[in-house]
Amino acid sequence: MKKKTYIIILSFLSIISxxxxxxxxxxxxxxxxxxxxxxxxxxxxxxxxxxxxxxxxSKNLDFNFGxxxxxxxxxxxxxxxxxxxxNIYSLDGNSFVITYFAFEIEVKSEDIxxxxxxxxxKKKCKTSSKKIILNNIELVGTRIDIDLLDIKLTYDxxxxxxxxxxxxxxxxxxxxxxxxxxxxxxxETLDVINNTFKIIN
Numbered sequence: 001m002k003k004k005t006y007i008i009i010l011s012f013l014s015i016i017s018x019x020x021x022x023x024x025x026x027x028x029x030x031x032x033x034x035x036x037x038x039x040x041x042x043x044x045x046x047x048x049x050x051x052x053x054x055x056x057x058s059k060n061l062d063f064n065f066g067x068x069x070x071x072x073x074x075x076x077x078x079x080x081x082x083x084x085x086x087n088i089y090s091l092d093g094n095s096f097v098i099t100y101f102a103f104e105i106e107v108k109s110e111d112i113x114x115x116x117x118x119x120x121x122k123k124k125c126k127t128s129s130k131k132i133i134l135n136n137i138e139l140v141g142t143r144i145d146i147d148l149l150d151i152k153l154t155y156d157x158x159x160x161x162x163x164x165x166x167x168x169x170x171x172x173x174x175x176x177x178x179x180x181x182x183x184x185x186x187x188e189t190l191d192v193i194n195n196t197f198k199i200i201n
Contacts, residue, residue: 029055060192065089066102067160067168070134071196073189095183097173098193106165109157113142116155120146130156132172134190134197139170152176160199 031038033048040046046053060071065080066087076091076098085105091098101112117125130143141158153175160168174186 029057031055063089063091063100066100067162067200068100068170069196069198069200070193072098072192076189093185093189095175096186096189097171098189099171099173101167101169101171103167103169105167107167109141109159109167109169112157112169113144116144116157120144120148124148130158132156132158132190134194137197137199152180 029040029042031040031046031053033053038046038048040055042055042057044055046055057074059074061074061076061078063070063072066089072091073093076093079090079092081088081090085103087102087104089100089102113127117127124147126145126147128143128145130141132139132141139158139160141156144155144157146153146155153173155171155173157169157171160170162168172186172190174183177183
């Protein structure tokens with residue numbers, strides 16, 4: 001009897017989970033046109049002045065912290081941690097992770113790189129110089145290739161030029177495809193960042 005009850009509960013929870021995934025609340029949007037205010041759901045069509053206006057939420061969110069400003073896909077999880085002397089912002093996707101370090105003091109990027117190598121093991125890591133251009137801004141840094149048996153990662157870290165002796169670093173970590181090529185998520189995300197990337201002085 002207990003086993004049967006347990007199965008029924010599991011089935012019930014599965015149904016709840018299904019509907020929770022299928023029927024998520026839509027977001028309300030407030031729009032003001034010529035002093036008139038309208039409240040709409042996502043994907044609603046507003047008829048105004050003989051024109052149809054379709055309201056959609058952007059697929060991207062806006063990152064505007066410290067000295068960096070760029071857009072990124074909205075499915076990325078945002079996290080902010082403040083430690084002694086550093087503010088760390090993380091954007092975590094499925095295969096791709098962006099991390100921004102805003103230090104209150106001047107540090108060497110080599111120290112961060114060495115900590116990463118210690119974390120994964122020196123024999124599993126290989127370093128090389130790396131450049132990237134985002135919205136016509138060239139960043140110079142280091143790539144760490146990390147080989148963990150069946151998992152291949154790259155960790156690129158770049159220093160943001162700063163005149164006030166407070167180090168700013170941005171890193172991109174990518175979980176590679178089995179053939180070693182860049183993940184689809186990394187390609188699409190960097191494309192979004194590339195069109196919007198700004199360094200705030």
